[in-house]
Structures are given as structure tokens and as C-alpha cells.
Amino acid sequence: MGQQTDASVVLRLGYQALRRAGLSTEQILTQAGVAMSQLETNQRTPVSAQNAFWLAAEQVSQDPDIGLHLGEHLPLYRGQVIEHLFMSSENFGEGLQRALAYQRLISDAFQAQLVCENGRCYLTNGTQARPNRLLNRHFSECAMSGVLRFFKFLTEGQFQPIFIDFDFQEGAAPEEYFRVYECPVSLGQKETRLYFDPAILKHPLWQADPDLLQLHEQLANEKLQELARYDLVDEVRRAIGATLEQGETTLESVAAQLQITPRRLRTLLNDAQTSFQQILSAYRCRLAKKLLANTHESIEKIVYLTGFAEPSTFYRAFKRWTNETPIEYRKRKQSD
Numbered sequence: 013m014g015q016q017t018d019a020s021v022v023l024r025l026g027y028q029a030l031r032r033a034g035l036s037t038e039q040i041l042t043q044a045g046v047a048m049s050q051l052e053t054n055q056r057t058p059v060s061a062q063n064a065f066w067l068a069a070e071q072v073s074q075d076p077d078i079g080l081h082l083g084e085h086l087p088l089y090r091g092q093v094i095e096h097l098f099m100s101s102e103n104f105g106e107g108l109q110r111a112l113a114y115q116r117l118i119s120d121a122f123q124a125q126l127v128c129e130n131g132r133c134y135l136t137n138g139t140q141a142r143p144n145r146l147l148n149r150h151f152s153e154c155a156m157s158g159v160l161r162f163f164k165f166l167t168e169g170q171f172q173p174i175f176i177d178f179d180f181q182e183g184a185a186p187e188e189y190f191r192v193y194e195c196p197v198s199l200g201q202k203e204t205r206l207y208f209d210p211a212i213l214k215h216p217l218w219q220a221d222p223d224l225l226q227l228h229e230q231l232a233n234e235k236l237q238e239l240a241r242y243d244l245v246d247e248v249r250r251a252i253g254a255t256l257e258q259g260e261t262t263l264e265s266v267a268a269q270l271q272i273t274p275r276r277l278r279t280l281l282n283d284a285q286t287s288f289q290q291i292l293s294a295y296r297c298r299l300a301k302k303l304l305a306n307t308h309e310s311i312e313k314i315v316y317l318t319g320f321a322e323p324s325t326f327y328r329a330f331k332r333w334t335n336e337t338p339i340e341y342r343k344r345k346q347s348d
Contacts, residue, residue, distance in 0.1 A: 015246060016120035017056035025086055025158070026065065027051055032085035035073055043068035056242070059121050066150040077184045079150025080192055083157025088165055093232050094118060095162075098217070100225040104167055105213030114232045116239060121151065133210040135159075136203045149180045152204055159206065160193065167215045174208055177201035241284035245291060248281070252295050256319040263288040297333045300326075304338055305345035311338055 023046070030037045041048065044064040050057065069078045089095065094111050101107035108126060115122040124135050137152075156176065163171040173195040181200045183189070189197035251266040266288065267277040281287055296318045303314045312323065320326040330338050 016059040017242075018059055018062070018119040018121065019056055019092075019117060020050075020054045021089075021092060022119055023057055024051055025089070026082075026154075028087045029082045029085040029154075030069070032087075033073075033082055035069070040065070040068045040072050043072065059119065062121075062151055070150070077153075077188065079153035080157075080184050080188065082150075083154040084192060086154065086158045086161065089158060089162045092117070093228060093235060096228045097225070097232055098166055099219040100221045100228055101217055102220045103213065103217055104163075104171070104215040107166065107217060108213070110229070114236065117232065117235050122155075128210055128213075131210070132207060133213065134205045134207040136205045138203060149178075149183060152178060152180070153183070156204075156206065157192065166217065167212060170215055171208065171212050173206055175205075176207070177203065177205040179204045241280070244280055245284055245286060248277075248288065248291050249295055252292055256295075256299075257317060261292060261319050293329070293333075296320075296329070300330060300338070301334075301341070301345075304342040314338070 027037060027041070030040060038048075044067070045061070046065065066079065069082065070076065075081055094114060094117060097110045097114065098107035101110055112124055112126060115124060122137065124137050127134055127136060160171070160173060173193055175195055176189070176193055176197045178197065178199050179201055183197070183199045186197065247270060248266055251269045252261050254269070255261045255265055263277060264274045267274040270277065272280075278288065281291070300314060300318050303309050303317060309317070311326075315323050315326045318326065320329070327337065330336070330341070334341055336344070
């Protein structure tokens, strides 16, 4: 898997929660480096970008428990394929198992598993390494509220948490956790776990429909395949970045790094509706623009850094990309 990402719905849910909480959405998103236009696209965002979001939210709100409190304002998760998979299943347990199989469609940060043993059930997100304190705590607390609200909606209010473990050391006061989650919370555990009564797994879902379930599973599988193609393109980009300066950036060299045949790589990229040359050209263009706008590197050095053999070839490519020469582009950007 390439870099971990969130579905666009995660950003939109966060934005709506900020609005409902009465916080300055523009100030927080700007401080976090999120453009308002990103809310209108279906493009996934890096999970790592959440750190900037939670840092800005904590600073602007002056609330050290912002993840817990923002979770109270999350809208109900609706209208996505995970919801449809769940609701067209025969009971809550079957829906949960199907949702877990496709949880990556929401976020790569979700790697939950259902464990039922010795008469107890819990969901665990495993022992994930999250070196950043804010991302670990705030995301976990906020996501927990979203999960509980979604489960209660599906079971018509019957789902009730029994106990929650969090894998971070410092958090809110016990009574504040109880107010929000309506159950005890324990900190400093090896895993984040949500305990509940196993009887709820048998709760029937009145919307169950085998025909719709088949269609929803087909759609979910197609979306997982899209993500696999997204991963491949991301891995190709990173391989290009690692070899560009050495002048060895070819489809064959990248395929060797990815440990697949050039023919297989060409086929996979074609399935992703792109090509190696398109990815390489876009990477070079983006890098050249960044170097010209933000550094004082010489044009000769930028030619080398972007993997071109000759300055004339670089000039022709850059004019094709931007309809400007590199010097014209640099003057315009640096004067701005």
C-alpha cells in the first residue's frame, strides 16, 4: 500500500462538525492548509494531513479535548456504500462483518477487527504505530463518536457500548468521557477497543434485501479496485522521485523497483486510465514548477533535478506544460 489516505467524506464530515460546533471553519481549514475547494471533490486526502487539522482545531478552539467534543457534532454517516452494505444485510452482525471488509473505503486509518471470545465482543483497531499524539487521540475520540452514532442508527437505538479502551495515555476526565459515550473509558491500553453486548449481532435489519446486497458488494469491490490502482500510481510516483536525478527513470527501471514486469506495469497503469509517460511528465512538471517558484536554483540545476538530458528538451517540455518559458514562469511566480 502507498501512503495512507482518507476518503473525501472524512473531510466533509469534519467540516460540518466544525460548523455545528460554532467554530471558525475558515480559520481552522486555512491554518491546516486545506482549501475550501477540496470539500467539493471526491479526491482522497493523506491521513498524515489530519495532524495539521487537529493542531489547528485545538489551537483555534483552545479546547484540549477538541476531538471528543467535535465528535458530538459529527453528522450521521449516510449515503455511502458502507451504509448500504450494512442496511441490506440480514442482521447487524452480518452487516458489521461486511463493513469491516470494506472499511478502507472510508479511511486507511481504520483497520478494525471484530473479536468475540469468552462471551464478550469488541471491535479493535489493533496496535497501530501513530507517533503523533494529536492524531492518535483526537482522531480516535472523534471517530468513536461517529461509530457509536452510526451503530445506534442502524439498530434503532439498541446498540449500547459497555466499555471503551483507548491506546493513548492522556485524555479527558472520566466523567466527561461518560457524558459523551455513556460508558466507562480506560486510557493507556495496548489497543483501542469498543466493547458491546454480543446479543446485538443478531439484531435484525428490516431493510435487508439480498438483491440490493449483491449490487452493493459489487460496487464496493469496484471501489476497492479503484483504490488499488490509486496505490499503484502513488508507488510509481515515489519510484520516479527516487530515480529521477540518476537519469534512470524508465518504465523498466520503475517496474524493477516495484518487482513486477514492465508489461504488467504497463497493463496496470492502462487499467488505471493513465500511462508511465503521463505520470512521469506530471511529476517533472510539478517538480519544475516548485523549484522555479520557491528556490533560486539555476535552470541548469533544475534540468538535472527533473531528469532531463538536455536544457533544450526541458525548455520545450516546460513551454508545452505552461505556455511559458521557465524564466517567464519564475519571474511571474516570484514577483507574486
